[in-house]
Amino acid sequence: MHGSFFWYDVMTTDTKAAQKFYTEVIGWGVQPAGPDYTILSVDGQGVAGLMPIPEDARKTGARPCWMGYVAVDDVDKTAAHIQRAGGKVLREPTDIPGIIRFAVVADPQGAGFLIAKGLRHDAPPALAPGTPGTVGWHELYATDWKTAFAFYEQIFGWTKADAIDMGPMGTYQLFATGSDAVGGMMNKPAEMPVPFWGYYFNVATLDAAIDRAASRGAKVLSGPMEVPGGMWIANCMDPQNAAFSMVAPKR
Numbered sequence: 001m002h003g004s005f006f007w008y009d010v011m012t013t014d015t016k017a018a019q020k021f022y023t024e025v026i027g028w029g030v031q032p033a034g035p036d037y038t039i040l041s042v043d044g045q046g047v048a049g050l051m052p053i054p055e056d057a058r059k060t061g062a063r064p065c066w067m068g069y070v071a072v073d074d075v076d077k078t079a080a081h082i083q084r085a086g087g088k089v090l091r092e093p094t095d096i097p098g099i100i101r102f103a104v105v106a107d108p109q110g111a112g113f114l115i116a117k118g119l120r121h122d123a124p125p126a127l128a129p130g131t132p133g134t135v136g137w138h139e140l141y142a143t144d145w146k147t148a149f150a151f152y153e154q155i156f157g158w159t160k161a162d163a164i165d166m167g168p169m170g171t172y173q174l175f176a177t178g179s180d181a182v183g184g185m186m187n188k189p190a191e192m193p194v195p196f197w198g199y200y201f202n203v204a205t206l207d208a209a210i211d212r213a214a215s216r217g218a219k220v221l222s223g224p225m226e227v228p229g230g231m232w233i234a235n236c237m238d239p240q241n242a243a244f245s246m247v248a249p250k251r
Contacts, residue, residue, distance in 0.1 A: 002156065002157070003070060003156030003157050003158060003177050004071050004182075005068050005071075005135065005138055005177065006070075006071045006116075007048065007049070007068070007069040007116070008047070008049070009066070010048070010050050010051075010067075010244075011053045011062065012053065012240045013064055014240055018240055018242075019038060019050055021213075022040060022238075025216060025218070026133055026201050026209075027203075028047070029041040030050075033049070037050070037051050038051070042127060042134060047133060047134055047135070063242075064238070064241050065196070065242050065243065066244055067112060068113050069114045069116045070114065070116070071115075072156075075103055078155065081155055082105050082107075085108065085151055085154055087105055087106055087108050087151065087155075090104040090106055099118070100120075101116065102114050102115065107151050108147070108151055109143045110143075110195050111148075111194075111195040112196070136202040137183055137245075137247055138183030138200075139183055139197070139199075139200070139245070140183070140184070140186075140198075141196055143187070143195050145171070145173055148185055149173060149175065149185055158177055159175065159176050160173060161175060162174045164184075166186070170187050171186065172185070172186045198243055200246060201244065201247070202246075202247055203248045204248060206250070206251050210224065210234050213238075213246075216239070220234060220235075221236060222234065223236075231249060232248050234246050
């Protein structure tokens with residue numbers, strides 16, 4: 001559906017180490033998909049990808065990170081719309097023949113993501129919400145979440161859900177890409193250098209997942225923390241310094 005997140009890639013400096021880390025911490029299976037790309041899977045169904053940082057991106061200073069893909073009806077038209085709305089196209093629309101057409105873009109405040117349209121018609125149905133290994137939440141740390149939301153509303157038709165008052169940290173604005181809230185936006189803390197998108201991976205229990213991550217070299221930046229709705233979260237940095245988060249229904 002136009003405007004919905006549907007895939008995620010981690011770009012990293014050490015793909016073998018990252019593969020070992022995430023398969024052991026999140027529990028993903030792996031499916032090689034070429035010399036420089038590995039599919040991360042849940043019960044044999046792909047949910048994300050693992051790749052080295054592309055050479056052109058590395059030369060411009062790209063660091064290990066997770067990137068989300070947003071589905072669009074027309075990649076070229078959406079890329080042009082993003083530019084007109086003040087965003088940037090970092091990589092022009094490109095085909096992986098027979099699989100996907102995509103472009104790498106950034107919003108007007110600099111948070112990067114991808115837009116894409118699948119070229120296959122045999123895609124499996126989405127896994128049930130909350131399935132361990134899938135992404136359960138999307139979080140934008142913005143310079144100004146209000147203008148950021150206006151951008152995404154214009155490009156993708158996102159809508160506001162609940163707004164949560166976080167006191168000195170400001171407002172946490174939930175957003176929906178369909179009928180249900182799938183993420184939130186907030187103004188980034190001053191110590192966070194640039195705006196970016198963060199992704200929360202579903203795990204069965206949080207404390208055990210934190211232990212798995214920490215024992216394999218991850219830095220636990222915050223958590224475990226209970227959030228509205230009764231879920232538990234932790235924000236982490238993997239051993240290659242890509243930020244990721246985890247969410248679970250219990251500690």
